[in-house]
Amino acid sequence: MKIAKMTHSATLLCMVLNLFAGVYSAMAQVSNSTPPAPARPARPAPPTRDPNTPGYVTARELSDGTVPPVDADGNFIIGPSHNRAPEMTTNALQGTVYEFIMNSADSKIYPGIAREPNTFGTPDPADPAKLVVTTSHPAPYTRHVSVYVPKQYVSGTAAPFIVGADGPDHALFTALDNLIASNRVPVMIGISIGNGSGDAQGSERGLEYDTMSGKYAEFVEQEVLPLVESKCNLTLTKDPDARATMGGSSGGSCALIMAWYHPELYHRVLTYSLTAVNQQWPPDAGTPHGAWGFHESIIPNSPAKPIRIWMEVGDRDLFNPNSMRDNMHDWVVANENMAKVLAAKGYHYQFVFARNAGHTDDKVKQQTLPEALEWLWHDYQPAAK
Numbered sequence: 001m002k003i004a005k006m007t008h009s010a011t012l013l014c015m016v017l018n019l020f021a022g023v024y025s026a027m028a029q030v031s032n033s034t035p036p037a038p039a040r041p042a043r044p045a046p047p048t049r050d051p052n053t054p055g056y057v058t059a060r061e062l063s064d065g066t067v068p069p070v071d072a073d074g075n076f077i078i079g080p081s082h083n084r085a086p087e088m089t090t091n092a093l094q095g096t097v098y099e100f101i102m103n104s105a106d107s108k109i110y111p112g113i114a115r116e117p118n119t120f121g122t123p124d125p126a127d128p129a130k131l132v133v134t135t136s137h138p139a140p141y142t143r144h145v146s147v148y149v150p151k152q153y154v155s156g157t158a159a160p161f162i163v164g165a166d167g168p169d170h171a172l173f174t175a176l177d178n179l180i181a182s183n184r185v186p187v188m189i190g191i192s193i194g195n196g197s198g199d200a201q202g203s204e205r206g207l208e209y210d211t212m213s214g215k216y217a218e219f220v221e222q223e224v225l226p227l228v229e230s231k232c233n234l235t236l237t238k239d240p241d242a243r244a245t246m247g248g249s250s251g252g253s254c255a256l257i258m259a260w261y262h263p264e265l266y267h268r269v270l271t272y273s274l275t276a277v278n279q280q281w282p283p284d285a286g287t288p289h290g291a292w293g294f295h296e297s298i299i300p301n302s303p304a305k306p307i308r309i310w311m312e313v314g315d316r317d318l319f320n321p322n323s324m325r326d327n328m329h330d331w332v333v334a335n336e337n338m339a340k341v342l343a344a345k346g347y348h349y350q351f352v353f354a355r356n357a358g359h360t361d362d363k364v365k366q367q368t369l370p371e372a373l374e375w376l377w378h379d380y381q382p383a384a385k
Contacts, residue, residue, distance in 0.1 A: 048316050050315070056353075067085075068350060071375070074350065076353070078352055078355065079364075081356075082356070083367060087369075094181060098147045100231050101144055105140065109223060110196060115198055121133035123325070128326045141197045145228070146192045147189065159187065159188060160243065162188060163258070163266075171365060171366065175370050185374060186380055195208060205250065209250040210275065210281065212257060212261075213284075214262050217261060217265055243266045249272070249274075252311075260294070263305045274335055275331065276291045276331075276338050278290045278326055299338075310376050311339070311350070311352065314332075318330075339351040
């Protein structure tokens with residue numbers, strides 16, 4: 001009788017387990033019937049480009065280990081060695097760094113979006129220049145802001161400044177600290193603003209940095225700079241000739257976009273691996289090819305603006321890093337084309353092609369940033385008081 005009871009219980013247990021197994025199998029079949037969101041493809045290794053490739057700009061090749069002169073415009077080739085500049089030594093800063101956090105809930109301009117993790121998008125079958133992203137949605141974020149104030153700053157005076165993307169950028173602060181101390185750049189504030197998270201199409205960072213409009217510059221002007229002044233007890237200049245932008249990759253396109261759409265706010269731009277490619281999302285019929293349009297049509301067909309720009313690209317910079325095959329995702333060609341159109345329009349620019357260098361290569365930045373900053377501010381004349 002006892003054995004029979006155990007056998008009966010075992011039978012009931014098997015029935016329950018089989019029931020659950022059937023339910024789970026049905027659920028799995030339903031789940032598998034829904035196609036998964038497209039995953040972001042692995043980034044392929046880019047080829048090494050030759051700066052003397054036909055169609056590239058004619059450039060002056062410098063001795064290995066040297067950087068361009070701080071008083072010369074034009075095109076230069078550096079490398080393959082990239083030794084850290086003396087001004088990038090990481091001694092204790094003489095200036096002061098302040099930090100604070102901004103929350104998306106407090107922003108009227110960028111309430112926040114995000115793309116689902118491990119998803120990307122698919123090219124539009126009807127237009128390969130468009131990427132269809134279905135996994136982007138509203139989402140909160142926090143943003144870190146770091147501010148470098150040199151010890152030479154005199155309280156109450158309106159200071160020049162440089163706004164950098166993808167902060168905090170301690171390399172920028174180190175360079176400024178040493179260059180200001182040796183009177184090679186003006187006494188200026190360094191403002192390093194973190195992005196709103198994510199990368200590329202469908203992300204908050206992509207929305208901020210790759211959108212072809214004045215929106216991000218307006219966000220900085222209306223929501224960031226007032227906090228910088230109040231929290232750091234300083235005054236920032238309104239003179240566009242005393243204001244600069246800086247960034248790498250999409251942060252570089254952001255820097256250029258800020259000055260292009262608001263030249264009354266910024267006249268100086270510094271970029272590494274400038275993302276002058278078709279990265280804008282959502283698409284905009286007015287600028288259908290995103291920042292690729294800068295060298296394709298926008299700069300050639302527009303009156304020259306009072307913008308001075310320093311640019312760098314690496315010989316192993318990005319080449320078709322995602323699923324789009326629109327012939328507008330070659331970072332080297334994009335930067336080469338930028339140099340061409342800037343020269344044709346008579347801009348003051350310096351373009352550096354770095355051998356033995358990848359995308360936003362840190363060694364290249366450690367070598368060139370002091371020279372880049374000094375060149376960027378070389379013509380600066382303080383406004384008459």
